[in-house]
Amino acid sequence: MARKKSKFIRRIGVFLLSILLSVSLTLILQWHVVQASPTPHSQLIQQGKELYQEQRYIEAVNIWQAALKAETDVLSQAMVLNYLSLAYQELGQWQQANQTINSSLDLIRKSTQTKPAKLILAQALNTQGSLQLAQGKAQEALNTWQQATAIYTTAGNVQGRIGSLINQAQAQQALGLYLQARKTLLQIEEVLEQQPDKQLQTTGLRSLGNTLRLLGALDDSQRILQRGLNIASGISKHELSQTLISLGNTAYAQGNKETALKYYEQAAATATIPITQVQAQINQLNLLIATEQRQKAVSLATQVQQNLTKLSPSRTTIYASINLAKSLMQVTKQPEQSAKLLATAVRQASSLGDRQAESYALGYLGGMYEQTQQWSNAQQLTQQALQLAQAINAPEIAYQWQWQLGRIFKAQGAIKPATAAYEVAFTTLKSLRSDLVAINSDIQFSFRETVEPVYREYVELLLNPGINLEPTQQQLKLARQVIESLQLAELDNFFRSACLQGQIVPVEEIQxxxxxxxxxxxxxxxxxxxxxxxxxxxxxxxxxxxxxxxxxxxxxxxxxxxxxxxxxxxxxxxxxxxxxxxxxxxxxxxxxxxxxxxxxxxxxxxxxxxxxxxxxxxxxxxxxxxxxTPGLELLGPRPLRQSELKTLVAGLTEARHGFNSLPNVGEELKAVESQVPTQVLLNQTFTSSALQKQIESLPFSIVHLATHGQFSSNVEETFVLAWDKPVKVNELKELLRNRNQTTSEPIELLVLSACETAAGDKRAALGLAGIAIQAGARSTLASLWSLDDESGARLVSQFYKELATKQVTKAEALRQAQLSLLKDPDYRHPIYWASYVLLGNWL
The missing domain is CATH 3.30.420 (Nucleotidyltransferase; domain 5)
Structure with missing residues (x-):
């Protein structure tokens, strides 16, 4: 029971409170565009904006609909329709959101293309892009936002340009276009550097820092947010507190709990707006609990509860109530108090017509009853939450309640309905893949609590269908499929995009x-x-x-x-x-x-x-x-042909970028040259651009990198070292896969002979699988730990000799190379031969 409780306690996490902070800058700036001319109904439109900003979306819709009926100016009608689409998106009413934004665009395109009309068009395009991304259409969203950026740029509208560029970067990331996303973000940074408006600069830097955090670039996020903090200090306490919360979120994502706690404390102390103070305090409360400072947590929880009662109902206050409820449950062990807070949150969400917030509140109230083993109430509330999530087509919420239903059934011994519920949750998660990145990027930080257990618990049910029952063949096949899907989900989480779409090869089809x-x-x-x-x-x-x-x-x-x-x-x-x-x-x-x-x-x-x-x-x-293999995700497995053994070898023997010299790499490269046709890039000639040029110009079947490198569970810390810089895993994709423009054949074998897994990182091998995937190679040969001595050169030489002279698989060539060391008394210990592993196609 204790383990289940801890899962529920962590499940909401800090991410719910950061939703407002991670909102695209475009939405913050949506209200900047000025109408072509004042109209009699401007007051109604403004009133709707204020309601929207207070997250009272149903009321905003009603006001804007009244304004739309009374409005006669075409551009004003178009703008109101645009606002309505934004509100419908928040409410999960996708059909109405599509209809209103399409109507808005039709009106704008039929009107005279004055400068105000073009700016309203850009704003509408930004809204359309956010709708497309929310529906999983990342490429369409990117195209739309590029159009909006072009209009803002021509019009000299810096605010709009920054917002649409930030949106572009998120779409590029969702598509796996990492280098393009980085270039876009660099462009934003340059624009902000030249921005004289300190208010805009602060807001822009904060949004850029939040976006970088969601894309996994945590060090860059911290750097940008720190710059924003320095500027915000001279502007207003509100900007200061908002930026401090963002810095806290980034520090939390980096694993620096104490630093995050300090940022949240400062944010709460400087906040001038009540909801900002509550946000900071609840994040602070969660970290006090995580760092086992119980007395301080109890005191702060009481204070937050008092502050919450003074706030008007909104989505943010509802999420704050949910977070406070789970925190109270952990520090006071009094479910009644937590249940009361959640019941209030349900009522508030219902009164606001906010079905997303209501689904969350109902679901977590059901989770509270799950903890206290009040199964009937738990099941009823969870089913209501699920129905609401399905009604607004929110699978990223629905899978959580499908999973919760499975747990509730399982706890009562109802294995068949539990298995059925888990099957639906698993299917929903599989369908989400890229959408988990595009729709709800904050979930990345709680993958191990909110996604991974669904797979593992489902496998557990499939392999243990009941007392004295053995799993059927169908259940075993499904369990195998589920565990392979978990491997894919882990890699998606690692890359923050669905990186393996369309590459699945069923095991039954492999020779x-x-x-x-x-x-x-x-x-x-x-x-x-x-x-x-x-x-x-x-x-x-x-x-x-x-x-x-x-x-x-x-x-x-x-x-x-x-x-x-x-x-x-x-x-x-x-x-x-x-x-x-x-x-x-x-x-x-x-x-x-x-x-x-x-x-x-x-x-x-x-x-x-x-x-x-x-x-x-x-x-x-x-x-x-x-x-x-990470679940048999192979690129057309086939044996390596000896006639195709053309090798590009790149290596470093000299110390670079703080890494030690690798004097034995020279011997390793000579060993490769002695066995197969080879093109060599050594030291100064081994730059990232030279590597790319060679790969694009010549048809190499093997790319061999004898250089420092690291595999890590953090994508930003997974790299191989070139002479000019560390090449991160996402950049490696661009370097190696650009050859697709000249040949459709993937690299047969990527060799990484001096890399190693990051010390102390239990999930570091994710980085190895990540590099193998990003390289687009059929197979990858890599070392789990690095040994720069004669044994490495000997193993590599024997490996190539086996490949070049004998009709053996790559796996057998590696085996024979390892045995050649194992049989030598000087190298019999596994440290010398065991670190080399073959990932991917073994044929």
Whole structure:
């Protein structure tokens, strides 16, 4: 019960309170455009704006509809229709939002194209773009916002231009166009640098900093927001407090809780607007709880509750009430008080006609009853919340209540309805993929609490359908599909865009007659494994062991593998993991023609090389070729042809950008040259632009980068080092995939021979999978830890020799190269050979 409570407590998180802060700058500036001429109904229009800004959307709609009926000026009608579309979007009324913005655009285009008309057109285009992005049409949104930017630029409207450029960057990110998004944001920064209006500069920098945070560029976000803070200090306390909250959100995203807490404290102390103070205080409260400062949290919770009662109902106050309710539950352990706050939030949302806020309030009230095990109330409220979310076509909200229903059914032992509810939640999440980025970017920061558990808990139900019941083949296939989908979702979260659309190759279509596929799945109380053998039904087996013990064992094993001497503990740990994953099916594997084991690894298991698992007498690599894959996301798997072994090799031997020299890289490059036709870029000639030029001009099948690099769970900290700069994972995509303009063939093999996983990062191997995906290569050979000595050059030389002279798969070539070191007494320890892993196509 305690574990379930903690999940609910964290589920809302800081992100609900940052919704207003993450609103596009365009919406902040929507009201800047001036009408062509004053009309008798300007007062009504202004009244609607004020209601909209107070988040009283239904009332704003009613006022604007009255203004529209009475208005005779065409441009004024167009502007009111534009405002109506914005309000309908907030209410989730997508059909009305589309109708009103289309009507607005029709009126503008039929009118005389004066400067005011063009500015209103740009404003309407911005509104249309936000609607398109909200509906998952990122490319259409980008095109629309580019039109708006062009109009604002021609008209010299700096505010509108900045807002539409920020929107462009968000659409580019959703499309996976990372470098373009960065260029757009750099353009905004340059415009703001030259802006004499300090108020606009502050607002612009804050919006830019918030956008950078949502795109994952946390260091840049902190830098921009700090500049904004310096300017805001001389303008107004309101601007200062807003920027401090943004800085707190960025510090929180960076994992700097104490720094974030200080920013929130300062924001609350300087706030001049009550709702801003409440926002800062609730974020502060959440962090006091997270840092276990209970006494301060209790005191602050009482103060926030008093402040909330003074605020008029709005979406922001409703979300604040929800956040306060979950915080009170954690610090006071009094569900009645929290339930009362949530019930008030439900009533307020209903009175405002705000179905999105009402769905959230009902759902979290249902979650409160779930905690107190009042199952009937919990189910009823959750179903109401789900109906509202579905009515406004908000799948990013609906999946949360589908998941909650599944938990409620499961807790009562109703396995079939629980499984059905989880299936719907899983299907909804799969359909969202890119929309989770475009619609609700803040959810990125709580992926492990709000998305990942849906997959794991669903797999748990599929593999344990009831007491004394074994899963059917259909359930095993579905469990395999779910765990592969989790791998995709993790990569989407890593990149902040759906990066693998259209690349799925079902396992049944892969010529893998000599390969067995092994899917380990880490659950809270056991380790499940699904095994797929050629032309056989799926089977599964489990070890009753806690997730904590699995992770501790893996961490200790990794530490022992990196020690340059053999210890009994290391082999004992390696044998322990072997017993979990391989021992139960040793006989079945030996009775088949299986030559290759392909692992779809889960969680911390990705951080250790499967080749080093030990059966008591032999390492696993002595019996099988081994490959890894993130759910068989392969680019047309096929064997590598010896006639195509043309290699581009780039490396650094000298110290650069704070990284040590790699003197043995020279020997490694010579070894590659001795085995296959090679073009070399070394030191000064290995720049990012030179690499791109070579890849575009010559048809290399292999790209070999012998240089420092790091794999991390943070996309900003995943890179390979060129002479001129670190090339981040998202830039690597642009460098390597531009060859698509000259050839449709992907790179067959990307080799990263001196890279390593980030120290202390349990999910660092996500970065390895990320680089493999972004490179667009069929296969990636990389090292989990870096050893700059003769052993690396020897392994690489033998690997290429196997590829060039023998008809073997890439997995077998790696195996033979590893065995050549394993058989040498000087290099028998796994530290010298085990770090190299093959990801992707093993053929």
């Amino acid at each position: 893998q007659s000599a390969a067995a596929l092994i899917y380990p799945i880490i659950l809270p109380d056991r380790l499940e494994v699904i095994l797929s053998l050629p032309q056989q039904t799926l089977r599964h087996y489990a070890t009753n062991i806690s997730q904590n013990e699995v992770e501790q064992t893996i961490e200790q094993l990794r530490q022992n593998l990196e020690k340059p001497y053999t210890t009994p503990e290391g082999k004992t740990l390696s044998a322990k993991v072997y017993d979990w994953l391989i021992r139960p099916v040793e006989t079945q594997l030996s009775q088949t023609q299986v030559q290759t084991l392909v692992f779809v690894l889960d969680g911390s298991l990705r951080n250790v090389p499967m080749a080093a698992l030990y059966d008591g007498q032999q390492y696993l690599v002595e019996k099988y070729s081994i490959a890894l």
